[in-house]
Amino acid sequence: MNYSETIAYLYEKLPVFHRVGAAALKPGLGNIIALCEALGSPQTRFKSIHVGGTNGKGSTSHLLAAILQSAGYNVGLHTSPHLKSYTERFKINGQPCDERVVVDFVEKHKRLIERIEPSFFEISVALAFDYFAQQNVDIAIIEVGLGGRLDSTNIISPLLSVITNISFDHTDLLGDTLEKIAFEKAGIIKAHTPVVISETQPETAPVFIQKADELNAPIYFADQQYHVKTLSVEKGKRVLTIESKKEASLCTLALDLVGNYQLKNVAGVWQSVELLKEQGFDISIDAVKSGMAHCTTLTSFRGRWQVLSESPMVVADVAHNYGGLSETINQIKRHDFDQLHFILGFVKDKDVKGVLGLFPTNAHFYFCSFDSPRALTSDSLVYIADEVGLKGGGYRDVNEALRAALQNASSNDFIYVGGSTFVVSELSEI
Incomplete structure (x- = not known):
């Protein structure tokens, strides 16, 4: 073999x-x-x-x-x-x-x-x-x-x-x-x-x-x-x-x-x-x-608050549970930016609704899926997010979502990519 x-x-x-x-x-x-x-x-x-x-x-x-x-x-x-x-x-x-x-x-x-x-x-x-x-x-x-x-x-x-x-x-x-x-x-x-x-x-x-x-x-x-x-x-x-x-x-x-x-x-x-x-x-x-x-x-360590771009700021991180994402969102709040963009995907056996409650409702959201039987579909994620007041569109994968976010973002915006290790792993930039 x-x-x-x-x-x-x-x-x-x-x-x-x-x-x-x-x-x-x-x-x-x-x-x-x-x-x-x-x-x-x-x-x-x-x-x-x-x-x-x-x-x-x-x-x-x-x-x-x-x-x-x-x-x-x-x-x-x-x-x-x-x-x-x-x-x-x-x-x-x-x-x-x-x-x-x-x-x-x-x-x-x-x-x-x-x-x-x-x-x-x-x-x-x-x-x-x-x-x-x-x-x-x-x-x-x-x-x-x-x-x-x-x-x-x-x-x-x-x-x-x-x-x-x-x-x-x-x-x-x-x-x-x-x-x-x-x-x-x-x-x-x-x-x-x-x-x-x-x-x-x-x-x-x-x-x-x-x-x-x-x-x-x-x-x-x-x-x-x-x-x-x-x-x-x-x-x-x-x-x-x-x-x-x-x-x-x-x-x-x-x-x-x-x-x-x-x-x-x-x-x-x-x-x-x-x-x-x-x-x-x-x-x-x-x-x-x-x-x-x-x-x-x-x-050769990757995926922990990894800065992919500085203008706009693009950060990828594999935090994927309530505790990890709480820390991550607190750190994002310490940055200066004009608009905040989140690219998110999750496995379906997590408390996704509970985790989404951590995110600010005034941000722009791009919901994606990934190649795994455990992946929550982007359509399902859009629906769950809407229930907690988060508005955004669904995308086939993280790279498509990132392209959309980059088109919408200005040079002083902040784009975060995460929610699951699998989302970060499919980034072509990682």
């Missing part, structure tokens, strides 16, 4: 969450354990950091990878979903794996795949573990796919666990309260292994503390230790100061992920680096500064 045939085989043979939703999930860790045992337990052959949470886990994973790369380590990075190519899920030092890695893995283990019948995500995790072990990475950053407790990545024994923001998402699977969602996320906490909580939230902190106490795991609430403040945003960089709650200012640095929500992630990343240094990693302040300043280049 060639690469295209291999991907077609995986999509056809295995249930894929990003295409069919909850029906793709295979409860429990049995399949991933069986797969990895057959592969010789590759997840035990490299050091790792496990990163979970609702919002911020992708950015945190990429920032940690960039810092460790800058410190001279050979770094694996497994994240999901991908934007353009499946190979983006398997990076070493920021470079996606060669297509041949995917082809060879599937060809070699086809009988195993058909015997175990894993999900698409389970086989992706197994491939990542096998690839990182084969390439002898010094350390791998492993991002949780969904939840934590029963996520396929949760068979590693990491040096460190990191849990970012907790918000409402996948409530049909993870629970309908922040406490229930936090319980699932807390499943990545391991015995005697430090865990960093990036953001203290009153509903979730007791859940994490109880789980850490049960497992005798040292727990660190990063935002209680460090204060991160923006000094300026200029030339595609956010200039920050990081202050210790116990000491004076620690340092000033530049961050090339300019979304305001990144401030919450930076505290968790800083705390994580301090704990890695205590475990023997040689990470200088220069490596931290370089990794944060050049994260997008070092890790």
